[in-house]
Amino acid sequence: MVKMWEEIFEQPDAVKRCGETNKEVISELVKVLENRNIEFVVVAARGSSDHAGLYGKYIIEYQLGIPTVLASPSIFTIYGRGMKLKNSLVIGLSQSGMAADVLEVIRHGNREGALTLGITNNTASPLAKEAAFHLNCDAGTEKSVAATKSFMTQMYLIAQLVAVWSESEDMKYELLKIPGGISEVLCTAEHIREIAGKYRKIDKCFVLARGINYPIALETALKMQETSYVGAKAYASSDFYHGPFAMIEEAVPVIVFAPGGPMQNDALEIIRKLQVNKAELIIVSNKREILEMGAVGLSIPDTEEDMISPFYNIAVAQIFTCGLALSKGLDPDAPRGLKKITVTR
DSSP: OOHHHHHHHTHHHHHHHHHHHTHHHHHHHHHHHHTSOOOEEEEEOOHHHHHHHHHHHHHHHHHHOOOEEEOOTHHHHTSOOOOOOTTEEEEEEOSSSOOHHHHHHHHHHHHTTOEEEEEESOTTSHHHHHSSEEEEOOOOOOOSSSOSHHHHHHHHHHHHHHHHHTTOHHHHHHHHTHHHHHHHHHTTHHHHHHHHHTTTTOOEEEEEEOGGGHHHHHHHHHHHHHHHOOEEEEEEHHHHTTTGGGGOOTTOEEEEEOOSSTTHHHHHHHHHHHHHTTOEEEEEESOHHHHTTSSEEEEOOOOOOTTTHHHHHHHHHHHHHHHHHHHTTOOTTSOTTOOSOOOOO
């Protein structure tokens, strides 16, 4: 079996391990955060790490009420401009820790007196060494070009940090259940792979979600692009109404992440409109009545918490996209034109 598939199945252990590995560092970091006047958070990342960072933006704003922005590294690296980062937490995410542009954001944060944090899967990397604090994904070597366990552990580490920083016992408890929930999803892997094979002839699709699950739509589309060469496009469902909906044609596949919780009614609204327009709906949800509204329904473990459902949704998406690539006769471990480590400036 390909490495991507194997690494998907390593995720329950990787998530549990990274949680244990970083307990003390997160505790130390939060002590410092509590003594700093943190007015905003800046997140710098690329690719899958950027999607993990966007998840972080949502949950920091939701749980802590601190404005969080995604950095524009080219401001530093290409335009040579600085930014006023005092009183901020600057987070750099890079699975390899080698991203030159993310590293420059962290360096600028250090110069400006910001508190800096690197999250990588490489403790010896430049980013891990440059940041004042480092969280180690501890996911083990990821050999497939397509990020799976490194992405999942990046999200988990951000969630852990937010849970401790916000002093939320409920969130801490919910996070402990995630490895088991991912294992539940993995028990359905062959079914998901079989479903994916039915779509082996597609060359385009849309992926929709909203709120805290929107980064999962982005990551799903990226995985389809890089492993199956499908022209997948992700949208927040709220944005999809503003023009993109005109691209919907009969039988065009649309993946909709529709877990129970605050965004359920919003998901139902877009699903009903897509039904009227005869789209081919692939629905990922933990609500039976919603699953039954699609041509295909892919189930996730039960949760009403939008900070938790992204972990289960991305597990389904990873299995689906890997299965789709294999059904097309492609090697998801070695997408054409791509390398495991991409260094951008």
